[in-house]
Amino acid sequence: QDLVKHFPLRQFNPLGAKRAVRAVEDVSLGLYPGHATALVGESGSGKSTVARILARLYDPTGGTLRFRGEEVKLQGGAALRQYRRHVQLVFQDPFSSLNPIHDIRYHLSRPLRIHGHAHNHQQETEQILALLNRVSLTPADQFIEKYPHQLSGGQRQRVAIARALAARPEVLLADEPVSMLDVSIRLEILNLLLRLKDEEQLALLFITHDIASARYAAETTLVMYAGQMVEGGPSEEVIQRPKHPYTQLLLSAAPDPDRMGPDGKGGATLPARGEIPSLINPPVGCRFHPRCPHAMPVCRQSFPKRTDLGGGHWTHCFLYGEGQTSSQQASGAST
Numbered sequence: 001q002d003l004v005k006h007f008p009l010r011q012f013n014p015l016g017a018k019r020a021v022r023a024v025e026d027v028s029l030g031l032y033p034g035h036a037t038a039l040v041g042e043s044g045s046g047k048s049t050v051a052r053i054l055a056r057l058y059d060p061t062g063g064t065l066r067f068r069g070e071e072v073k074l075q076g077g078a079a080l081r082q083y084r085r086h087v088q089l090v091f092q093d094p095f096s097s098l099n100p101i102h103d104i105r106y107h108l109s110r111p112l113r114i115h116g117h118a119h120n121h122q123q124e125t126e127q128i129l130a131l132l133n134r135v136s137l138t139p140a141d142q143f144i145e146k147y148p149h150q151l152s153g154g155q156r157q158r159v160a161i162a163r164a165l166a167a168r169p170e171v172l173l174a175d176e177p178v179s180m181l182d183v184s185i186r187l188e189i190l191n192l193l194l195r196l197k198d199e200e201q202l203a204l205l206f207i208t209h210d211i212a213s214a215r216y217a218a219e220t221t222l223v224m225y226a227g228q229m230v231e232g233g234p235s236e237e238v239i240q241r242p243k244h245p246y247t248q249l250l251l252s253a254a255p256d257p258d259r260m261g262p263d264g265k266g267g268a269t270l271p272a273r274g275e276i277p278s279l280i281n282p283p284v285g286c287r288f289h290p291r292c293p294h295a296m297p298v299c300r301q302s303f304p305k306r307t308d309l310g311g312g313h314w315t316h317c318f319l320y321g322e323g324q325t326s327s328q329q330a331s332g333a334s335t
């Protein structure tokens, strides 16, 4: 709820002003068992930062985190360890997320031991074999002794997913889990995540820069731009009837929305990274206003409140609101 993340800049600044990268501003989202939520945005939109806050790898600058309705305290301790077990992250790059000097047994035995799921070598082996089977690395008894360099990118990502499952999480945060893989195997890995989501009733957050994959993989789609949440709702609704001008821009970049698929064919290419504004001194108000064809004076003054459009679809845009504003930019703009 209302998550904020500012990274202070500590370099010498002759004006003495405090500067920060305002990576995430007032972002709220919910994740639910057996439900996939896609978080879509260009690189630099803050989506990975949101995942790292949810995984408690970053402390938020502001906002509240709740798990099963209970606030997750920012301090460490047993409650935080429990939370970290329940919320697991799969990273984008399967080539750097596994340690090259250790075999697959080692990678999967560590979370089993840390979280107390295996009490002897035999239990551990049984559970590792079961995990490898669940991610379809078979025959499992051959994979258990392999090293990362002996595996393809897709196989490594399966190991990374098995490692996340070893903790027996309730929430799986997958940060661009297929974007570094060969196009030919992206769909397999995506389908694996979706199957596990259903089988384990995982709450899945699927982070992607590709809005076509969001439509394929997730019941709910959320769109971020420059650290702000701009639109969300049922994926079909958001993608068929986008309301926010940024979502409309994303979709207009797609040659043919009906043919888009997670295999990469016909998919949308997001606008170039350089077009995202600097988050050190982001535009005041709606951060999309420098690029928005509908920008009005109010858009340069304050960030629009969330407007509910019906059917669970909502947006933050003055085109749909009643001109109400949030206090976010009033506190964030004058550094």
Ligand code: SF4
Pocket: 244, 245, 246, 286, 287, 288, 289, 292, 293, 294, 295, 296, 299, 304, 316, 317, 318, 319
């Ligand atoms: Fe455009 Fe204003 Fe809506 Fe932002 S709030 S998307 S600038 S119309």
Ligand code: MG
Pocket: 043, 044, 047, 048, 175, 176
């Ligand atoms: Mg990222």
